[in-house]
Structure formats: C-alpha cells, structure tokens
Amino acid sequence: MSNELATVDTFGVGIHQAQKLSLIATFQFEDEIFGVDALKVQEIVRFQKMTPVPHAPDYILGLINLRGQIVTAIDLKFRLTGQHVKITEQSMNLILNTAHGTCSVIVDEVGDVMEVTESQQESPPETMSSGLKKYVLTICKLEKKLLSILDCDMITRIE
C-alpha cells in the first residue's frame, strides 16, 4: 500500500527533501477508511463502558473512564452523516489529543500507521458536500484507493 515510500532517498538529499512526510493513523469506520494525524493519537483502547450524559449535544456519545481520566466520546458518524453510530463490544476507542482536550472517537477497526508525502495529498474536491468537507483536511492518494484524512480538532470541536 505504501510502496511509494521506497522512493525516499537514502542519502537524504534527494527529491523528497523538500517534502514533509507525515504519519497517518488509519482506521476503518462504516466500511470506509479514514486517516488522522498519528501524532494526535494518544492510544487505542478497546470498548469501554460508556456513561451517557443526559441533555448533552447529539454529537457526544458520553464519557468513558480511561484509567482514571474522564474522556469525552465523540460520535464521528453523527458528525459526518447525521446518523448515530451503533456501539458494539468490538468497537474501538481512538483516543485523540486535540485542541479540545483528550477525546475518544469510536471506530470499527484500527488499521496501519503509514507515512505519506505532501505530494500524495490534495485538498478535498469542491464537489464534496460542505457538511463533510469541513472535517476533511486532505485527500490522500494511495495506490489503490483514496483516503480521507480527518481534522482531529474539527471532529472533536465544541458546538
């Protein structure tokens, strides 16, 4: 998948020197693959007991206890599609360190961490719905598919 990385110049002075490599953590969610800046991922934990907060905004699932730290869980599906996510015992918590504190995003499965170059990334096409577009930082062109890289601060933002 990330074969392109083979082009990285061993002597450190080649064409990629000007390009920034970024680490992207991927995850699967509703049969689609998304990526986030891996440096913002604190850790990945399995399903945790969710404590709902009555009267909380719709995009919030509740609170989880992350080893003594109380973390807000964000409903990513609601943010992206307006529909609520179904949590199962198989769900994973992607714990993100964001501008709005530590948050958890519930995902179906966690994938690889990959390095991507700047040239692999493009801003999302204009035709993407505005509701979705605000959460997508860039589209990453992989060999076989496209990967939406999400903006951690946006998907956890306070409304």
Next chain:
Amino acid sequence: MSQNLENLELFITECDESLEQLESGLLELEQKGPVAEIIDNIFRAAHTIKGSARLMGFGSLEKLSHSMEEILEKVRSNETTLNSNIISLLLKGTDALRSGTYHLAEHQEENACAFEHLLEDLKLCSEGTLTAMGAATKAINVPNEDEQDWDSADDWKDFPVAVSSITNIAPKTQSLELTHSMPAKPSVKIDVDSLDKIMNLVEELVLCRNQLIQLSQSQNNPSLQTTVGAISTITSELQERVMNTRMLQVGTLFNRYHRMVRDLSQNLGKKVNLVIENQDAELDRNMLEQLKDPLSHLINNAMDHGIESPSERKLKGKPQEGKIVLNSYHESGQVVIEVRDDGHGFNVEKIKQRIVEKGLMPEIELLKLSEDEVLQNIFWPGFSTLDTATLISGRGVGLDVVKSNISSIGGQVTVQSKGDHGSVFKLHIPLTLAVIPAITVEVNRHIFAIPQSHLQELICLEKDEFEKIESIEHVETYRLRGKLLPIIRLGDLIGVESTNSEQYFVLVLICGDQRFGLLVDQIRDIEEIVVKPLSPHFKNTQLFMGVTLLGNGDIALILDIISVGAQKNIKPNDSSSVLEATAFRTKTASTALLFHVGATEIFAIQLSQVRRLEEIRKSQIEYSGPREVIQSRGEIMPLIKLHEVMEIDHNETDGDVQNLVVVGYHNKEVAIKVNEIIDSIDFEGELNTAIIDEPCVLGTMMVNDQPYLLLDTIKMIDLAFKPVLKEPHPSVDFKILYVDDSSFFLKVVKKYLEEAGYDAATEISSVKALELVQSGEFDLLLVDLEMPEINGFQFIQKVKENPNLAHISIVVLSSIASKRDKDLALEMGADGYLVKIDKEELLEKVQSFVDKEVLV
C-alpha cells in the same frame, strides 16, 4: 551545570523552610516573650542558612545570616534582651534573605551589596548600640502624620523619644492569639507533575484491582479472595493518600497572613489581632495559590479601611484591639472562605450615592434593592468609597481585582455589612478537584452523585405508600410533616423511565431557601468523591456541576442541585441567592425538630441528632424482656418511652400508627416514641436552663413566643438503657461457642464474654468446632473468617446446610471490615458481622441474641 542548578534548587528549598521557621519563630517570640526553646530553634534556622550559603559560596547571604545569628547568639546567652525592635530588625533580615534567595532563583547569581544598610543596622544592634536601634526602628515605624490620634495612654506614641528607656516591651503584645505557633513539620517537596503521574498510576491500579476482584469472585478460592481483599483495602488507602497529597488545608494559606497583619498594624498604628477560626477545609494546592492575592487584598482593606484607630474604637466602646477573622467551611458543595472584621463596616448610603454618581444604576432602581444587594456594587472596577487614597490600599483598585481573581477560578465573592460591627467578605470557591461527601443515587441504572451538603433528609416510600405523592395540576407534591414538598422525578429530568417498582426514595434537598424532593429509584452509597470538571463539550448541558469516578471505576455525573431545581422553576429567592443560602444554612445549624408527647408538652430535639423519622404500625413492636424493640434495617432498634425517663403524662396514641424519631447512639440507633411530629424550626438565642429540673431536658427555648423543651438525647438514652445495656441478663441456657485460629483472640473474647456473665466455650480448630456444634448445645456461634482447614464462610455454610443446626445464630467476628465479606457472610446465612474487637458492640450484639432467645 545541571548539577549546579539542582544544588541551587535544593539550597533555595532548604532556605525557604528555614526562613519560614525563622519568621514564625520570631513572631512567636514577640508574643510569648523570650522562650529559650524558640530562640534555639530560630538560631538553628539562621545557622543552617549560613552554613549552606557558605557551602554554595553566596557571600552576602552568608554575611547577612551570620550577623543575624550573632544577635540571636547574644539573645541566647542573655547578653542582649530581646525586644520588639530587635525582632523587627531580624524580621527585616528574614525578608532580605528571602528576597536574596528569590534573586538567586531568577538569576542564578547573587545580588551583591544588596544588604549593606541592613548589615550595618544588624551589626550595631549586635554591638548593643541602642541609639542605632532607634534609628533602625524609626525606619520601620514612621507613623503617618495624619494618624497622630493614637491612644494617648499608649506609650507607642512616645516611642521615638523614649527609645533609650526601652528594655523589654515584648510582652506588650501578649494578647495576640497563638494559632500559628507550631513550627513547620519536616517535609519533602515534590513537584506537582510527578504527583499527577503517581495519581494517574494509582487510578489505573484501582481499575486493575476492580478487575481482580471480579475475577477472584468467579474462582472459589478463599485464600485468593483474602489476598485480593487485602490488596483492595491497601489500594483504596493508597488512592486516598495520594489524592490527599494534592490537597492542602486552607490553614497553610491563612497562616501566611500573620506577618502581614503584624507589619501593617505597626505601619498603620492600629492594633489588630488576626484570628484563624476553622482552617480545616481542604482545597487543591493550585486553587490555594490563586487565593493568595485576593485574600491579602481583603485583609489589607480590612486593616486600612475597616478597623478604626485605637482611639476611635475606644470612643465607640469597642475593644481597642481590632479583630480580623479568617474562617473556612463547606457549604452547598463549595468551600467558603470568610474574611471578617469588627471595624466600622460599610456606609450603605455613601455607596448608593456613589452608584448614582458613577451612573451605574438609576436612583429608582436603587430603591428596590436591599442593603445587601446595594453592597455588592462595591466590586465594580474603580468603585471606592474612601475619599482619599492611602498608601496601603484604597486607590480604587482592589475589590474588582479580587472579584475577577475569584471569578477566574470559578468562584464568587459576596459581602455583608453589619453596620458598626464590621463586615464579612465571603469567597465561595468551587470544589473542582476538591473532595466532598456525596450520596450516590440510581435511576434506571444511571448513577448520579449529589453533594451531601444539599441533603436534608431521606424518605423511603414503599410500594403501598406511592399514593402519598399527590398530584395537583400536573405537579407532584409530598406532604412532609404537614407541609407540601414539591417533587421532582430525576427520571423525568434525564428522560428515562424508573425501573424500580417496589420502592422509591425521596431526597429532601435544600436549594438556597427552597426545598424540594428528588425522587430516585435507589440510594447506592455515601462516599467521598473527587469533583472533576466536565469537559467544555458540555458547556450547554444543564444539570451537572461536574463528574466523578466512583470506587468501582464507574463514572457518575454530579447533579447541580440549583439547576435541577431551576428546571422546575424552583429558584432561590432574589438575585442574592448566595447570601440567602448562607443565611439559611447557618440557621439550619441550630434547627430543632418539634414533636408532641403526652397531652400538652411539645418537645424539641436538635435536628443534627436525628437520623431519620419512621412511621410504623404498632403491631411491628416486639418485646425484648421488658423493653420494646422494632426491627429496622435488619437491626434490632430499642424504643424509648419518654414517660419512663421523665415526669410527663403517659399518653399513647390511638390507632395503629406509631411515629418514631430515630436518633443515633454510638453506632447504634434508638427510637423515641412520639405522638405526633409537628415541624422543624430554626431557633436562635439562648436556652433557658433555670426553670426545668429534669435531667433529660437541656433547657427551654422560646420560638415565636412559645416555650419548647429541648431534650438531651444522650442523657435520655443513658437513663432509659443504662441498667440494661451495662448489666446483661444472660440466661443460663444460653451457650456461646467462639471459633478462631488465633489463641490470642480466643482468650480476649472469652474474657469479655465471661466478664459479662455469659457461658462461653472456645475452640481453635474449625473442624473440631464443627463436631462440637453437632451436639446442639450451643445457641450462638462466633466465627472467625480466616481459618485453616474449614474457613469461616464454609463453616457458616456447613452449619446452615444442616437442618438440625440451621436455627443456631452465627455472628462473624472478622479482623477485616470489608463490605464484601459482610455481604457474603450474611448471604450465606450469618446473623451478624462484627469487627474484632469492639467490646461494647460485641456484648450488645450477644445480648440482642439472648433477648431474642428469651422471646422465643
């Protein structure tokens, strides 16, 4: 380099400690006069500083501490007599040393030649040149020209002229209170980061512990369970300790102001005594740090504007010495810090005038406000009622800064003026990170915590009592002692159905000056919780003031009672809710419950002594010997008939219903039979103790021109039960067997039982004990839990499984006060669970079984 830096940090930390000792010691000396022990202490402190300064090569610090040490040496050897001038000078030296270390901390090098003046003064002082001392004192003590109206009988006024005659004026200030006299305990400084890390680790440990407990419960392995039990206890304690390390008593902050008050009173020519009342409330250390400036502002203000000069105070008939009181307490889920002075208070008229002048509010609006409300305007920026500014404070800044400082940590500040009796500033500090007692409740498996400070009483409604919640115009109410209590269903508020159909609980909550009942499915527990803030994602989410983790790792939201009430339009009166709430709370401290017993008398009992009120059917009353008892919450609760302990008419109620007032007695409960519960009232003023000659009555109190007799519960219970509680009537037929693998406990408990007149046998082997039990001659078995061969649980099981033996009562005597063990033991059929070795409790328990036996 980093090694050097580390050494420097160590040096500064050490100096800080020594300087603190030095300062508190000096202040103490000033009050107590020359006490050899204190002099030794501060001498050592100065010596330590000198030594380490020399080691680090800080010449001027060394010199300065050396000259201070020299003076102290002379004081120690009685060459020089200690007086307040010397103390002032030494305090100045302490300050200089402190600023020297601050300079070091910032620049990593010494501020050379900073102390020359002081060094000279110190030198002259140690040489005993009194005139020089006069000069030194003058520098510290120049009185304000316009403050010349000091008390003329006081020799302070003549002070500059009479310098040479001063030999010992230290005892002059002896009236200062000695609340801060303890020298600092030795301690280690830890940076907060590593504390936080430890805290996180401990919290992870708690979670693992909980998983371990669950695992061990699924394995039938007693020794594993014992070990897990021990780990559990230790973990809990560890967690508590670590949590507490972040918390500091407000006293640590309060005590910093003694010095400030002392110096200010000299500068202002006023006499002020700083009194610290309650300093036990605990706050996170960061919070305390934030409070430092606001508090010193308020104390400054009180010293400068509040407290009058000695002569003025004399004219007003007040004691010449003014008083500033620092106090702290918990209230409505907040910590309140009070700064109280007995000065001249605020001139409300002047404030009104000022509000109009500044155009803050039209005059008509102003008329609607109460005095207290008017007063809150002094927190506006630039609002100063003083016509002229002084050096200490009163430049128009200050109170608004206090307010914004307190707001920045989410607190509130209010002020009350008591006319000529002074004024009170109250800082309401939120409990974020603070530990508060809370009651946890459950609705449809959702768990919530409620700060216990809001809770007034608890009502349990059984299924057949549900109709007691009456509906009017879709509003539910409950008649609480004749008064309507609005009911809010927590389930409605959070949008879930109640699941519990057998019983409900109503929590009677105080919300400012209002009361309402909160209906929940279950009461879970009362625990100390750490209030954590909700993430900003929930900024628009009402109802909650924070969130907490319970002991088992569950998350519980903490209900904000004010906003819960507000959902149903229950709001504390007026905008001055905080003030009102305060007034209400202080009154409830002396609230009494009124009830009828007999034909005419109305008795009162302090509400704080009442555990709960019960309504029972007379058929529920059983007899244990001559004494009436009922079974309440799985325990036998004795009843008291007031006519048996005092001279009143014997008057039983008609009908089947009997009202009981349950009061606590040691860790037991006792119920008083009453005819009718009337109400709870607030009472103020004095008790009249002269009229009644009745041992159980504390006195009479007047409320609304009605006299009430206030009962002395302890006396009453003693009178009613003493003969019974102290002299059990063991029946000859009652035989006890005590099984324990520790011969020590066997001896001790046997002795207790035999002294009390019981027939007790002991057995060290649980296997043999089981054989003995087969004989059927024992009426009560006392069993230890941890025993080889057959453990306590198995023992209970074996006895209870045998139909011939099942009737024998078993009480567990364990060395571990574990709720889980207790539950397990009771579930397996044990009749009681006691912790070794509470003699009183043991004997009481045994007696209760004897009583039961007699009954049968």
